[in-house]
Amino acid sequence: MEQANETVQKKNLFSAIQPSGSITLGNYVGALRNFVLLHEQYNCLFCVADLHALTLRQDPAALRRNSASLIALYLACGLDPEKNIIYCQSHVPEHTELAWILNCFTYMGELSRMTQFKDKSQKHADNINAGLFTYPVLMAADILLYQTHVVPVGADQKQHLEICRDIAGRFNGIYGDVFTIPEGYISKTTARIMSLTDPTRKMSKSDAEDSYVAILDAPDVIRRKFKRAVTDSDAEIRYDPENKPGVSNLLSILSAVKGTTPQEEAQALAGQGYGALKEATAQAVIDTLSPIQARYQELIKDKEYINRVLQEGAEKAHAIAFRTLRKVYKKIGLYQV
Ligand code: TRP
Numbered sequence: 001m002e003q004a005n006e007t008v009q010k011k012n013l014f015s016a017i018q019p020s021g022s023i024t025l026g027n028y029v030g031a032l033r034n035f036v037l038l039h040e041q042y043n044c045l046f047c048v049a050d051l052h053a054l055t056l057r058q059d060p061a062a063l064r065r066n067s068a069s070l071i072a073l074y075l076a077c078g079l080d081p082e083k084n085i086i087y088c089q090s091h092v093p094e095h096t097e098l099a100w101i102l103n104c105f106t107y108m109g110e111l112s113r114m115t116q117f118k119d120k121s122q123k124h125a126d127n128i129n130a131g132l133f134t135y136p137v138l139m140a141a142d143i144l145l146y147q148t149h150v151v152p153v154g155a156d157q158k159q160h161l162e163i164c165r166d167i168a169g170r171f172n173g174i175y176g177d178v179f180t181i182p183e184g185y186i187s188k189t190t191a192r193i194m195s196l197t198d199p200t201r202k203m204s205k206s207d208a209e210d211s212y213v214a215i216l217d218a219p220d221v222i223r224r225k226f227k228r229a230v231t232d233s234d235a236e237i238r239y240d241p242e243n244k245p246g247v248s249n250l251l252s253i254l255s256a257v258k259g260t261t262p263q264e265e266a267q268a269l270a271g272q273g274y275g276a277l278k279e280a281t282a283q284a285v286i287d288t289l290s291p292i293q294a295r296y297q298e299l300i301k302d303k304e305y306i307n308r309v310l311q312e313g314a315e316k317a318h319a320i321a322f323r324t325l326r327k328v329y330k331k332i333g334l335y336q337v
Helices: 002-009 025-035 060-076 094-103 108-112 115-123 130-145 155-175 219-227 245-258 262-269 274-301 303-332
Strands: 011-017 042-048 085-088 150-152 183-185
Touching: 011 025, 011 130, 025 060, 025 150, 025 245, 025 274, 042 060, 060 085, 060 274, 060 303, 085 303, 094 130, 094 303, 108 130, 108 155, 115 130, 115 155, 130 155, 130 303, 219 274, 245 262, 245 274, 262 274, 274 303
Parallel strands: 011 042, 011 150, 042 085, 150 183
Antiparallel strands: none
């Protein structure tokens, strides 16, 4: 009984990653790694945002592969499907159904101000589709369907969370308290990992391959990428993100995977060359990723298990989403039988 009470009081947490391209070391350190223990505090949903991926043209076989791969990665990083709802966005029809409704409560003006839309339409000028424009509305539906209290978001998604809050507030203002208004969740222990080739920018899977380490990169690839990482010409190992972004990023990565601080690592390496820093960082990253890669290789072979996780996840997600959508339909006056 006590246990049941505890479950009721837990807040809801929603997170999603798009199954496009490789998941990076930045995603791991900044997000995935911290997801494992969240279920103790929250009812967690971890979603593969395959519908969002369609806003850029996808090769069907690659999209299918990447979706299964992302599920295997979630599991390989230690997410327990018994304790979390792990599922694929397209398996739960309520996402697109609620997105349509929310489209009617979102203004063209607010969507036009989204910096990601502006960036992506510049990058993909030949395919500025309506989905790219309404992307934040689908994201709002993802979040609001589950009465989400907290959403772990990086800086690049903050504006999307803001518009989600605006849409929810607008809807609640008209129809009463239908949606929980979500808050952003910033983990205190999260290190911000920057690009290896331009350490003033965040490490991103949509940039050139040499700029990021993918979770599934082989050890020799990881070594090569760190060898080529940008540093500077003054040859002193010191943590100073403002003046020494490259060296500081390597120290951040090294300390993030070792669970130390960048300052401690700088001290330990003081007097040595950048080669030693790069080698130490590469080795520490390899040591961290190897067990995950081994688990991943096992999981990705077991399609039956992955499918079972997905099926059960979709059922659990649907049960919650269905309730919210019914309530919305009722409130706005869609005739229900
Ligand atoms: N747009 C997010 C990204 O690209 C992925 C995403 C989709 C998401 N739906 C979400 C993130 C809901 C948080 C909540 O990173």
